[in-house]
Amino acid sequence: MRRSAAPSQLQGNPFKKPKFIPPARSNPSPNEEVTKLNSDIKLSEVAANKNTFLQSQNDSRICSFNLPTEESSRGINHEDHYREKYCLEASAKTTSDPHHTVHLAPKEITVSKGQEEEPDSLVKYFSVVWCKPSKKKHKKWEGDAVLIVKGKSFTLKDLEGKDIGRGIGYKFKELEKIEEGQTMTLGGKEVEVMGIISPDDFNSGRCFQLGGGSSAALRSSQAVKKCFSNPFKSVCKLSSKENRQKSFQNCKPRHDPYAPNSLVMPQPDNNHQWMFSKNCFPVVDVVIDPHLVFHLRPHQKEGIIFLYECVMGMRVNGRCGAILADEMGLGKTLQCISLIWTLQCQGPYGGKPVIKKTLIVSPGSLVNNWRKEFQKWLGIERIKIFTVDQDHKVEEFTKSPFYSVLIISYEMLLRSLDQIKNIKFDLLICDEGHRLKNSTIKTATALISLACEKRIILTGTPVQNDLQEFFALIDFVNPGILGSLPSYRKIYEEPIIKSRQPSASEEEKELGERRAAELTCLTGLFVLRRTQEVINKYLPPKIENVVFCRPGALQIELYRKLLNSQAVRFCLQGLLENSSHLICIGALKKLCNHPCLLFSSVKEKECSSTWDENEERNLYEGLMNVFPADYNPVMFTEEESGKLQVLSKLLAVIHELCPDEKVVLVSNYTQTLNILQEVCKRHGYAYKRLDGQTQISQRQQIVDGFNSKYSTDFIFLLSSKAGGVGLNLIGGSHLILYDIDWNPATDIQAMSRVWRDGQKHPVHIYRLLTTGTIEEKIYQRQISKQGLSGAVVDLTKTCDHIQFSVEELKNLFTLHESSHCVTHDLLDCECTGENHTGDSLEKFPVFRNCQLGTHQQKSDSLKPVSMSQLKQWKHFSGDHLNLTDPFLERIRENVSFFFQNITNQTTAI
């Protein structure tokens, strides 16, 4: 029977066709195959064992994929480069084995109630094509589908995972005997069986991904298509033999690949050469500029190899995107600069450069940081970069032949999109690219519309917290690799989410885990994340302190008044509108920072026209009577706020004991920053300030000014939410978090500004919390499981997204006046806050009964500390004798409790 082909047949159905084997690997030895399979299994196991697709990205091991170490990279680079494809080839093998017989049904297939239970432990899966029944000889097949046969029933699913046919009560023998090539009518559709699908391929979801992007399908179908298009085309283009010889003679590596410590990129395999080598140029080693290699950390070398392989299409055939999701401060910028500089000057085929122009899009505050980093690592001569701002328009870049790199902010990009679209960029880098996680926002649609194939997203944020956002990022760098959004939802998202519901059956759990593992395996080829641990050894010690400050008398009185307000009482009875608890929380937080902030808010509200109808009236009623009659917020005193008192003393002692060191002072509120700024003025401390209002064009200048060793600044006032992302503030070695955010990511972002590569001094972090108040509760939420699930490190998640039960609100709206530290009370620790024995803090390996381990512990990764980790931190009450830390000693009078942890303790403080 002749017939027109269904989509799968046009592309090459991997479930029917024999596996495509690249020329160089036509006869893999049995051992090699075993290794590959093992590698696949290991990979899946890691993901599955971790039981989570979410967590796996946080594990630096998972996405590293046997990247060569510094020592081994030279050797490995010249071998055929297959290691990264183990996973793919292994999948291809399982799917294409023509000898697959019918498999015993895995237990994950449920038998729905009422269905006949006959020998349907046998579940079989087939790839089929289908059409409406007709008597025509030449069938016009309408689509590919997956046929699932179980006992006397069957289900037909299209490649988006949707059911398109179901039937029950068939003669058992008919369904039992289905074999390849057979046609039959099932549920009103004519179906031809194309091949058998293994339970493994069904459970992993690979069988649905013909065109979309299953690893196996991608490799085979695309490679086949490209390879056999016209293999001789390029050869014929050569003008003459002499010309060819001449140009071949010039094909030399730009740098000596055999020099000691050289960093050589992996050579493309035969398949790649077959597809991409224009004019059959000889393969030349691509060698990273030794000038750069000299500075690179081992993880950065690996990162560059990873990026190179991705953008060259060596990891996933025909796909040139990558996500570099290294934790903050690991030098993603330098890795990209090295890649750009290399590709701009070199290439594997005849040494010809791979790219001409690069577009870097970054948050406005980082545009100049990119320029500086280029200059830092490559000087001003090697590469000409152009940054777009008010005075330097994209046209200038277009007109000048000198520039090869354009750096632009996301905002400017939108404004100049038309001009940008007219430029042919060969490489696109999106810094802090997690903002593209919503593909419908303008910036994302603008960037998606650019023709450039080689795309890199840089982000310090794990990208797998939300499966739809994850899809958007993956689909941006490698469009279509996960299929369409609807099919992704059906095949991956739904089973994965279902498997995580407490009510999930064993089968659902197993299926969800398999799909998650497959997704991790597929995307892990072009997503790389390493954690802070990889650079810890290059960083100075970090002394982290959580400081519980006693509230001032006025603060306590006002706090009580607020808690007794009608607004809070209504909240606790669930009587007020949804957002009213947020107003109460906001007022308590302000009060913790300083009573004068609350005073100003109430005054402002009193004058506002909405005051009468407003719930705030219920909250603020009678509050003014608590303030002294002549209270003037401008004349605020430090004594009125416990934290401000501690801060003031802390600044004084740092100034006195470390005159060469500087302080980064962080708050999330502009009004609080105003108070802190006033404190600086009163004490005569020179300062710089960066917040949401700071002009983008001035930001880098302010940062540079502060970081400069000639700067006289003592303090950098930073609004972390407004401008913290990506900044380098290594000029400061003391960082004080004046207030706490619901989202631990905001604080972690801020901390990472100073404890990063280039920091010369030991870093001291002080997190100030007002004892017994809502600040402690927020902190507890950060470190408890509740805070950790879901939006761990997503900066866009704010308090508004958090749902509170009445119980939780009750807890939030309680003031613990008699406790030294409610957080410690919750730790179930037997100590009385007296455990510090008086030895130097730095050398404190003593095992105390309240500790789970010795003092030093591994919490280096940029994750919020957990309750149990906190318990292992050294801790003591403020009135404990013999505080040997001179900074803590000076502030103890106003402090009820301390927690302290030292990382990288070995180096002397």
Ligand SMILES: Nc1ncnc2c1ncn2[C@@H]1O[C@H](COP(=O)(O)OP(=O)(O)OP(=O)(O)O)[C@@H](O)[C@H]1O
């Ligand atoms: N190999 C290196 N040697 C010395 N300093 C380095 C090295 N690599 C990076 N740095 C410096 O480390 C700092 C952090 O680098 P970078 O800004 O690229 O981090 P990042 O990974 O982009 O972090 P974030 O996610 O916070 O943006 C920069 O000052 C950079 O110059």
Ligand SMILES: [Mg+2]
């Ligand atoms: Mg960065």
